[in-house]
Amino acid sequence: MRAWGIILAAGQGRRLAAATNGIAKQFLGWKGVPLYWHSARVFARCARIAGLVFVLPPDSDEHLRLEQLAEAEDPGIPLKVVAGGALRQDSVFAGLSALPMTCRDADHVLIHDAARPFVTPFLVNRVLDMLAEGHDGVIPGIPVTDTIKLVREDIVQSTPDRSLLRAVQTPQGFTTAVIRKAHERARKEGWEVTDDASLLERCGHAVRMVEGETGNCKLTRPEDLHMLYTAAPVVTPCTGFGYDVHRYVEAGEPDARPLHLGGILLERAPHVRAHSDGDVLLHALADALLGCCGQGDIGQLFPDTSADCDNLSSAIIVDEALQRTLRAGMEVVHADLTIIAEIPRIAPFRDEIRLNVARLLRLPTDRVGLKATTEEGMGFTGRKEGIRAVAVVTAIRSVPREQTD
Numbered sequence: 001m002r003a004w005g006i007i008l009a010a011g012q013g014r015r016l017a018a019a020t021n022g023i024a025k026q027f028l029g030w031k032g033v034p035l036y037w038h039s040a041r042v043f044a045r046c047a048r049i050a051g052l053v054f055v056l057p058p059d060s061d062e063h064l065r066l067e068q069l070a071e072a073e074d075p076g077i078p079l080k081v082v083a084g085g086a087l088r089q090d091s092v093f094a095g096l097s098a099l100p101m102t103c104r105d106a107d108h109v110l111i112h113d114a115a116r117p118f119v120t121p122f123l124v125n126r127v128l129d130m131l132a133e134g135h136d137g138v139i140p141g142i143p144v145t146d147t148i149k150l151v152r153e154d155i156v157q158s159t160p161d162r163s164l165l166r167a168v169q170t171p172q173g174f175t176t177a178v179i180r181k182a183h184e185r186a187r188k189e190g191w192e193v194t195d196d197a198s199l200l201e202r203c204g205h206a207v208r209m210v211e212g213e214t215g216n217c218k219l220t221r222p223e224d225l226h227m228l229y230t231a232a233p234v235v236t237p238c239t240g241f242g243y244d245v246h247r248y249v250e251a252g253e254p255d256a257r258p259l260h261l262g263g264i265l266l267e268r269a270p271h272v273r274a275h276s277d278g279d280v281l282l283h284a285l286a287d288a289l290l291g292c293c294g295q296g297d298i299g300q301l302f303p304d305t306s307a308d309c310d311n312l313s314s315a316i317i318v319d320e321a322l323q324r325t326l327r328a329g330m331e332v333v334h335a336d337l338t339i340i341a342e343i344p345r346i347a348p349f350r351d352e353i354r355l356n357v358a359r360l361l362r363l364p365t366d367r368v369g370l371k372a373t374t375e376e377g378m379g380f381t382g383r384k385e386g387i388r389a390v391a392v393v394t395a396i397r398s399v400p401r402e403q404t405d
């Protein structure tokens with residue numbers, strides 16, 4: 001047995017075009033190659049498949065990409081390319097015309113829609129096995145789960161017995177001479193059909209059904225596209241919250257540090273008491289980062305009893321917290337920070353602080369929010385005894401979903 005496969009990739013896919021920016025579905029990229037190439041790989045893996053004909057749209061450059069694909073990943077069997085026609089059956093006819101002419105070289109043919117990229121070698125072999133038993137037409141089908149009604153002008157005519165119905169798939173397999181003759185007759189007599197087995201039926205040939213596969217779906221409507229992306233990673237958002245306060249002290253007091261906010265020195269502002277450099281905003285930010293990955297707080301990482309942390313730059317603290325989120329498989333995507341203080345005025349420094357925080361987080365500035373407020377004279381900030389800051393960080397964690405193939 002020497003069977004050829006015909007991969008039909010000439011359709012316009014109008015129902016899907018809006019969801020794919022006008023790209024015909026069979027040319028959509030999936031796992032790095034166009035959809036039709038997935039079917040080609042499956043066919044090439046079956047020992048009895050001797051060659052493949054690709055039917056492409058007449059006006060496309062896709063044959064150039066196909067050449068590159070075949071060069072990068074030699075399927076080990078001859079490949080041919082032909083231009084399709086207006087109707088599906090015109091495209092099939094073009095594909096049949098491209099087969100080796102002697103039956104010895106292509107005694108059987110499998111016709112497959114490129115929009116069914118989940119076809120398996122098991123299914124291809126099941127169709128080939130039945131052809132090898134001497135059937136002229138073999139098609140895969142699956143039981144229908146919906147009740148089907150025959151309807152004319154919105155009036156139900158009848159309800160066929162569901163147990164007798166099958167939804168038909170591709171690849172459909174044929175004896176080459178028989179399907180050729182059937183297509184020639186269809187052209188002569190002007191028959192229009194939606195699958196190739198119908199032509200055999202009209203010519204009076206028996207068509208044998210084998211079990212199809214429920215996974216062998218056809219991508220037809222925009223909502224079908226999600227089937228391609230079940231192997232996409234599971235993305236989980238994580239939110240971390242941070243809070244910090246520092247007391248204002250006179251310059252020259254023990255542990256008094258000039259006020260830094262977001263790594264920016266605010267001259268003529270009160271000093272803060274701190275073991276590190278006392279950057280209340282970066283401390284809140286670091287705790288929010290650690291909150292995303294559930295790794296405690298900066299007091300645990302940088303204890304204020306440690307001499308190493310004496311006057312430590314808070315940029316180092318933020319960087320360590322950021323590295324921990326990265327090592328935990330997270331990508332920080334946004335930060336929103338608020339400074340709460342009666343004095344000093346934050347507005348003159350706001351842009352500089354925001355820019356520096358974005359730099360420390362390696363984020364574009366528009367992914368960082370920075371606000372400042374007072375507490376209307378109430379509480380310790382209202383009494384100008386200190387400064388408070390809060391931060392919220394959003395990160396995403398991507399976990400690869402189990403591959404489906």
Ligand code: MG
Binds near residue numbers: 244283
């Ligand atoms: Mg602090």
